[in-house]
Amino acid sequence: MMTKGRGRRVQCRAMTKTLTHIRRGIADTLPLFVPVVPFALVFGVVVGESGIAPWLGWSTSPIIFGGAAQITLLSLLGEGASVAAAVTAALIVGARHLLYSVTMAPRFQNQPRWFRWVGPYMLIDQVFALSMLRQEDDPHAFRVYFLSTGLCFWSLWLFFTAVGLFIGPLVPSQWGLVFAAPVLFTALLVMALNSWDKLAVALLAGGVTVLFSELPNRTGLLVGALLGIAMGLLLELRRSRS
């Protein structure tokens, strides 16, 4: 009887802990979703202008689950691009996910196999940035946090892109709500900085992206990110030599 009671108490404590991680995941997701709302409305405008059936345009939300890639694909298809050209452009826009995959791989090593297959589906910018701030969590806490931010974003994105189909064409763009997106990513960036080297890398990546901003399909983003990482590699090589 004693052990049974203690077992239940341990189980209860584990449940409370899990709930804490879920609550934290949802609390971190909600402010980050604010700038996604106008983005979902932009998505609605793009679908409307592309001439693609609204339900078909919306199906990109569960199938692709990546706003920038969805908008790129649908606007190119709407402009009459070939399937090959539109898919290639959308995948180039989403190529930074390869970097997320490499970066996250060590954190997935001590995770169950199902999570290694399911987790990547939700590995969007925000989930990546948020879970990078949780490097010190134990595997269980990391998994619960990752899944709750991911599922929270997923359901909100599916809902708001559906809403966007109806009201996207009605919101005035002068509100400038889209500026909330770079603001929140600046916040994520600042919270991830813990050395001057990283600040230098971030500034270099941003500067290079400005220089290459006229490359098509937002390739400048990739060039900037890759040069930033190359600088990180040089800094680390120099450190390990000295």
Place this chain on the structure above:
Amino acid sequence: MTAFLAIVLTGLGTYASRAVFIVALGQRRFPPLILRVLEYVAPAVLGALVVSMLTTADGTVLIGLPELAGLACAAAVAWTTRNHIFTLLAAMVVFWTLRSLGL
């Protein structure tokens, strides 16, 4: 039908790009140098992403005084409070104020 094909292909490609290293490197050990370099991925991508978000589809970068002041304010508030909502409110107020003054 061709549109649906394009959507499915992009979906598969996007999933593959997110999953490839996580699934393939499931049990492999990472060299310490790689692990340290990976720490720079987040600052680099986020730095590039912020700029990319201020860029229009045709490549024009929209960074004027309101944007710069808003982002500087965001960085300062995020650094001191570590709170997303405070950061968002402060930066948007700065951005809207400067923009309405026509700066």
